[in-house]
Amino acid sequence: MKNVAALAGVGIKTVSRVINGEPNVSAVTTARVRAAADSLDFHPDLHARNLRRADGRSSTLGLLVGSVGNPFSGAMHRAIEDLASTRGVAVFASSLDDDPDREEVAVSAFLRRRVDGLILTTVSKSQGYLLPELRRGTPLVFVDREPAGVEADVVVSDNAAGAAAATRHLLSFGHRRIAFLGDRTDIQTAQERRRGFLEELGRAGVATADIPVITGLHDEDAANRALIALLESEHPPTAVFSSQNLITIGAVRGLRELGLHRTIALVGFDDVPLADLLEPGITVVAQNPSEIGRLAAERIFARLDGDRSAGRTYVVPTELITRGSGEMRPK
Numbered sequence: 640m641k642n643v644a645a646l647a648g649v650g651i652k653t654v655s656r657v658i659n660g661e662p663n664v665s666a667v668t669t670a671r672v673r674a675a676a677d678s679l680d681f682h683p684d685l686h687a688r689n690l691r692r693a694d695g696r697s698s699t700l701g702l703l704v705g706s707v708g709n710p711f712s713g714a715m716h717r718a719i720e721d722l723a724s725t726r727g728v729a730v731f732a733s734s735l736d737d738d739p740d741r742e743e744v745a746v747s748a749f750l751r752r753r754v755d756g757l758i759l760t761t762v763s764k765s766q767g768y769l770l771p772e773l774r775r776g777t778p779l780v781f782v783d784r785e786p787a788g789v790e791a792d793v794v795v796s797d798n799a800a801g802a803a804a805a806t807r808h809l810l811s812f813g814h815r816r817i818a819f820l821g822d823r824t825d826i827q828t829a830q831e832r833r834r835g836f837l838e839e840l841g842r843a844g845v846a847t848a849d850i851p852v853i854t855g856l857h858d859e860d861a862a863n864r865a866l867i868a869l870l871e872s873e874h875p876p877t878a879v880f881s882s883q884n885l886i887t888i889g890a891v892r893g894l895r896e897l898g899l900h901r902t903i904a905l906v907g908f909d910d911v912p913l914a915d916l917l918e919p920g921i922t923v924v925a926q927n928p929s930e931i932g933r934l935a936a937e938r939i940f941a942r943l944d945g946d947r948s949a950g951r952t953y954v955v956p957t958e959l960i961t962r963g964s965g966e967m968r969p970k
Contacts, residue, residue, distance in 0.1 A: 640681075647675035660727075700939060701749030702732040703742070703759035705783075711884060711909055711928045712760075715782065718932030719758060726940065728755070737826060737857070739763040750777070756939045761786050761827070778942035780935045784827040791950040792938040794931050798828050798908075801924040801957035802835030802882060805906040808922070808959060809878045810843050813968050814904060818869055818876035820862055820890060821854040822883045829854065832882040832908055851876055862889025863896075870897055877969035878904035884911045891921065906965040908957075920962025930955050 640658075644651045649668060656664050657672040664672075675681075700723060704712035712734075720730045731754065733745045742762045746769070749757060756778035767788030769779060779791040786793065809817050819836050822829035833852065840847050851869055856862045862881065866889070869875060879894075881887040887907030894900040900919070907914075907923045914921035934953050 642679055643672065643675045643681050646679065647672045696755045696943075697753045698728050699752070699754045700728055700730045701746075701752075701754040701757045701759075702730050703735055703745050703749070703757070704732065705737050705760055705762075706734045707732050708734070709884070710912060711783075711926065714928035715932035715935070718929040719936045722933060722936035722940070735760065735762050737762050737823070743768060755943060756780070758782055758935050758939055760784055764825075778939050780938045780942075782931055782935045785952065792935075792942070793950070793952040794934045794938070795952065795954055796828075796926045796931065797954050797956055798831035799835035799838070801908060801926070801959075802832040802880070803839040804957065804959050805880050805908060805924045805965075806836050806839035807843075808961075808965055809880065809904055809906055810839070810845070812878075812904065812966060814876075814878035815845055815969075816850070816874070816876045817878045817880055818851040818866070819853065820856055820865060820879060820881045820886050821852070822886065823857055824854050829882065836880055836882070849874075856883075856886050856889070859885050859889035859892065862886040863893045866890050866893035867897060870894075870899060870903065876903070878965075878967075879906075881905065881907045883907075884909040887911050887921065887923070891917070900964070902967070902970060904965050904967040904969075910960070915962055917964075919964045919967075922962050922965030923960050925958045925960050927955050927958070 640651050640654050644654045649672060653664060653668065654672055657669050702716060702719060704715065706712055707716065716732055723730050735741050735745060739762045746757065750772065758780045760782055761784045765788035766786040769789050773779060773789060773791065781791060781793045783795060785795060806817065819833060821833050824830065837847050840850060853865050856865055866879065879890055881890040884907065888911055890905060894903055894905065905921065907921055910923045910925040911921060914923060
C-alpha cells in the first residue's frame with residue numbers, strides 16, 4: 640500500500656479508502672489509485688485486513704449441499720451468491736454426497752477458515768454438534784432439509800404437498816397402479832415425498848398394500864434398472880412418480896429403452912434440464928431452488944446484522960408443470 644500511495648501521490652489512508660470502496664474520495668483520485676494498484680499488480684490481503692477489523696469477520700459464507708453438480712443445488716447456490724455479492728461477501732461451496740461423516744468434516748473445515756456463517760443441507764441424524772457454534776453467535780441457516788438437535792432458520796420446499804399434488808394428478812387421469820421411485824429412506828425429503836404419495840392414495844381410496852414402492856435409489860442408473868425390472872414384471876404399473884430429479888432422468892431412460900415413454904405416465908419431483916424439449920415433455924412438480932437460496936441468504940445476513948429472534952421455518956411452495964408425460968391415461 641505504501642508503494643501504491645507513493646506512485647499515486649496520495650496518502651496510505653486514501654489508498655485504503657479506495658480499496659475498501661469508502662466514500663469521500665474524488666473520482667480523479669480513485670482512478671489514479673486504481674491505476675497505480677494495477678501497474679504494481681497490487682491485491683489487498685484479505686486475511687490481514689480481517690485481523691484488523693473490529694468485528695473479526697472474513698466476508699465469506701460456507702454453503703454445504705448434497706452435490707454441487709445437482710441442478711437444484713446449482714440454482715440455489717447462484718441465488719445465494721447473487722445476494723452475497725451485493726454485500727461484498729464470497730460464497731464457498733462444498734458437496735456432502737449425502738455422507739453423514741463428510742458433513743461434520745466439511746463443517747469443521749469451513750469453521751476453521753472462520754466463515755461468517757453457514758448455509759447447509761443436513762445429512763447426519765443430528766446437528767447437535769453445531770450447538771457450540773450457535774452459542775458463539777455463528778449464524779446457521781438450513782436449506783432443503785430440517786435439522787435435528789438445534790434451533791435455527793430453515794428454508795424448505797413443501798415436499799409432502801408436492802408429492803400429493805403429483806399423485807393426485809396421476810389419479811385424475813385414471814391411474815390406480817402408480818409406482819413410487821424414491822431416494823434413500825434416511826433422507827428427510829425422501830421420507831416426506833413418500834408420505835405425501837401414500838397419504839394421497841389413501842385419501843383417494845386406493846389400497847396401498849399392492850402399490851410398488853421402491854426406495855434406496857440414489858442415482859440415475861439405480862432408478863433406470865429398478866424401473867425396467869418393474870415394467871417387465873407380471874403386474875407392471877400404468878404410471879410412475881419419480882421423487883427426485885436424478886431418479887426422474889433414470890426413469891425417462893428406462894421408459895425409452897423399453898419404448899414405453901408414450902404409454903406409461905410419468906410425473907417427477909423437481910424439474911430436470913431439457914424436460915420441456917423431450918417428446919413427450921416431462922411433467923414435474925417443480926421446486927423453486929432460487930427462492931430457497933434467496934430466502935436463505937436473506938436470513939443469514941439478517942442474523943449477521945443482529946437479528947436475534949427465534950429460528951423460523953420458511954416453506955416454499957412447489958408448482959405442478961404439465962408437459963405431456965403425466966397426462967396419459969392407462970391403456
